[in-house]
Amino acid sequence: xxxxxxxxxxxxxxxxxxxxxxxxxxxxxxxxxxxxxxxxxxxxxxxxxxxxxxxxxxxxxxxxxxxxxxxxxxxxxxxxxxxxxxxxxxxxxxxxxxxxxxxxxxxxxxxxxxxxxxxxxxxxxxxxxxxxxxxxxxxxxxxxxxxxxxxxxxxxxxxxxxxxxxxxxxxxxxxxxxxxxxxxxxxxxxxxxxxxxxxxxxxxxxxxxxxxxxxxxxxxxxxxxxxxxxxxxxxxxxxxxxxxxxxxxxxxxxxxxxxxxxxxxxxxxxxxxxxxxxxxxxxxxxxxxxxxxxxxxxxxxxxxxxxxxxxxxxxxxxxxxxxxxxxxxxxxxxxxxxxxxxxxxxxxxxxxxxxxxxxxxxxxxxxxxxxxxxxxxxxxxxxxxxxxxxxxxxxx
Numbered sequence: 001x002x003x004x005x006x007x008x009x010x011x012x013x014x015x016x017x018x019x020x021x022x023x024x025x026x027x028x029x030x031x032x033x034x035x036x037x038x039x040x041x042x043x044x045x046x047x048x049x050x051x052x053x054x055x056x057x058x059x060x061x062x063x064x065x066x067x068x069x070x071x072x073x074x075x076x077x078x079x080x081x082x083x084x085x086x087x088x089x090x091x092x093x094x095x096x097x098x099x100x101x102x103x104x105x106x107x108x109x110x111x112x113x114x115x116x117x118x119x120x121x122x123x124x125x126x127x128x129x130x131x132x133x134x135x136x137x138x139x140x141x142x143x144x145x146x147x148x149x150x151x152x153x154x155x156x157x158x159x160x161x162x163x164x165x166x167x168x169x170x171x172x173x174x175x176x177x178x179x180x181x182x183x184x185x186x187x188x189x190x191x192x193x194x195x196x197x198x199x200x201x202x203x204x205x206x207x208x209x210x211x212x213x214x215x216x217x218x219x220x221x222x223x224x225x226x227x228x229x230x231x232x233x234x235x236x237x238x239x240x241x242x243x244x245x246x247x248x249x250x251x252x253x254x255x256x257x258x259x260x261x262x263x264x265x266x267x268x269x270x271x272x273x274x275x276x277x278x279x280x281x282x283x284x285x286x287x288x289x290x291x292x293x294x295x296x297x298x299x300x301x302x303x304x305x306x307x308x309x310x311x312x313x314x315x316x317x318x319x320x321x322x323x324x325x326x327x328x329x330x331x332x333x334x335x336x337x338x339x340x341x342x343x344x345x346x347x348x349x350x351x352x353x354x355x356x357x358x359x360x361x362x363x364x365x366x367x368x369x370x371x372x373x374x375x376x377x378x379x380x381x382x383x384x385x386x387x388x389x390x391x392x393x394x395x396x
Contacts (some may be wrong), residue, residue: 002055004253008066008264017133019196020195022266023062037289039078046082056250057091065095073112090249092116097136097144106151118157124175149183157186163217165209255333274303279316331395340379361394
């Protein structure tokens with residue numbers, strides 16, 4: 001069974017004012033110990049699942065491009081020695097534009113096997129970049145993209161955000177109009193969500209920044225959808241567009257509820273119907289692995305999958321998915337994709353019709369023009385994409 005592998009790199013030079021992820025600035029003193037701990041956790045998973053068939057690898061964060069590139073090479077070498085990467089077709093690194101000023105660094109990424117790069121552009125408007133505490137300028141963002149192309153990357157994603165503080169519709173259109181001028185194959189676009197206890201949350205509450213209303217944010221999404229269609233990008237997932245079929249295979253596996261292992265503090269895993277999450281603190285993560293003995297690739301055949309997985313000392317929480325949860329996840333994740341959900345395949349997988357599990361829900365959503373049904377396939381309508389959460393709540 002193919003398994004996606006996520007590696008969490010929580011280091012950042014500075015933390016953006018809107019960020020609520022498990023990331024940290026100013027912990028560079030932990031870096032050497034952290035990389036050793038990451039490699040040790042990989043080895044432990046290699047013992048628990050011998051010859052794990054890794055299909056994709058994703059370095060996320062945080063800012064993986066912030067740490068020395070040779071450390072990423074060390075991690076990849078450990079993965080290759082402990083797991084089966086023969087069928088691994090995609091290795092992604094998330095990056096900040098500031099870290100991509102030197103082509104040699106990008107060429108090194110390619111040399112060690114990284115073949116997809118995701119660049120956190122967020123906006124091509126310098127005022128908005130300043131408002132959200134990004135360290136790069138619009139020009140530096142474009143330069144980073146062109147450097148990635150010059151180095152040899154053929155699969156480049158950029159992240160953009162709309163619904164930014166004080167952002168107008170016209171300014172959003174200006175950012176989109178940069179897209180045809182840059183060599184990218186994939187775009188992820190998200191509406192900015194203000195999380196409590198972030199600096200931006202307090203700035204908005206104090207009136208320092210003003211957020212666009214929901215109607216304007218929805219209009220920005222519609223504008224983006226129309227624009228990307230004109231530029232021949234396929235909207236294969238609510239927030240993701242790809243050109244020339246350069247979809248993100250790693251994230252697609254998430255949306256299809258396929259198996260994945262998360263390495264690093266706060267990382268999540270899904271294996272054999274169990275969901276696991278690691279301890280969040282990098283310091284505690286390092287301490288747990290330091291005090292854990294190594295063990296060989298021999299397992300007691302009488303151990304259950306859960307028992308094997310719980311031998312990983314950094315696991316803090318776990319739960320077994322019951323059949324209802326699997327059905328809910330299948331509906332919610334499947335409807336995010338442009339392929340939608342085939343009702344016959346759902347029935348074959350779970351041995352029950354959708355109507356019996358979610359009585360009246362499909363007809364209700366069709367009548368509200370939130371989903372479409374054709375040839376026993378259901379998909380989100382354009383309106384449904386705008387109001388996705390109102391659709392998904394029906395399947396919880």
